[in-house]
Amino acid sequence: DIQMTQSPSSLSASVGDRVTITCRASQSISSYLNWYQQKPGKAPKLLIYAASSLQSGVPSRFSGSGSGTDFTLTISSLQPEDFATYYCQQSYSTAITFGPGTKVDIK
Amino acid sequence: EVQLVETGGGLIQPGGSLRLSCAASGFTVSSNYMSWVRQAPGKGLEWVSVIYSGGSTYYADSVKGRFTISRDNSKNTLYLQMNSLRAEDTAVYYCARATYCSGGSCYGVRYFDYWGQGTLVTVSS
Numbered sequence: 001d002i003q004m005t006q007s008p009s010s011l012s013a014s015v016g017d018r019v020t021i022t023c024r025a026s027q028s029i030s031s032y033l034n035w036y037q038q039k040p041g042k043a044p045k046l047l048i049y050a051a052s053s054l055q056s057g058v059p060s061r062f063s064g065s066g067s068g069t070d071f072t073l074t075i076s077s078l079q080p081e082d083f084a085t086y087y088c089q090q091s092y093s094t095a096i097t098f099g100p101g102t103k104v105d106i107k
Numbered sequence: 108e109v110q111l112v113e114t115g116g117g118l119i120q121p122g123g124s125l126r127l128s129c130a131a132s133g134f135t136v137s138s139n140y141m142s143w144v145r146q147a148p149g150k151g152l153e154w155v156s157v158i159y160s161g162g163s164t165y166y167a168d169s170v171k172g173r174f175t176i177s178r179d180n181s182k183n184t185l186y187l188q189m190n191s192l193r194a195e196d197t198a199v200y201y202c203a204r205a206t207y208c209s210g211g212s213c214y215g216v217r218y219f220d221y222w223g224q225g226t227l228v229t230v231s232s
Contacts, residue, residue: 001168034218036152043201043222044144044152050213055220087152091205091217094165096142096154 002026002090006099012107019075021102023088028068032092035064035073038101039084047086048073078104109133109221111202116226123192123230129185129202129223137180140205140217143187145198146225155200156187170196192230199225 003026013019023033031051036044046055048064051071061076075082083106088099115127127143143155156166156176164176175188185202203219 031213032216034216036219038152043225044219045222046218046220049218049220050208050216053213055218089152089219094157095167096157098144098152098154101151 001095002029002093002097004088004090004097004099006088006102008102009100010103010105012105013078014107015078015080017078019078019104021073021086023071023073023099025069025090029090029092031067032090033066033071034089034091036087036089037084038087044087109204111204111221111223113200113202113223113226116200116228118229118231119192120232121193121230124190125192125228127187127189127200127226131183131185134204136178136183136185140207141178141185142203142205142219143176144201144203147198194230197228197230199227201225
């Protein structure tokens, strides 16, 4: 199976900060990489698909980049509603795998 | 409007069986790639199983041989039959629809664009 890692595992940030989360795959996955946001007690929400495509309805402060094995999710100006846990997920292989998550909380 | 509603969770003893259902509306289950994803309490997301529109099924190694994914086209519903349950199967189980990008720069990428609210399965004596 393709292993996904994320860094950092958690971070504290303030409203208005620029936040970057990194995701790495154990082998090349081209652009088969998606990002999700999850708030406590809620289902995950798709933010970015195919590494850099913004899902409809998602604010433009979210962006994604990367290909191959290294990917980033950037929030250009953190808003109060962005405090959540973020997961990357690869769909390159039939056995889908998620990263362990990055929790973003308030500094 | 697309909606997914899971039911069937509950408390079950180790070794027992449970069937989860995911009723879909706003789209046709049999025409889509549908998955089950679970989340143990306080943990991350774990993909469990998938059924393709053509009927092929795949499972995570952790559930292979114990869980079976299926669908009822007449009811537009996805199922997960879980047998020989273990304590480590305790989790919130989500069903999710995956959309396949058929053109442009995202060609070939599948992503989970709709999720249910989840149903909690607790395996404990």
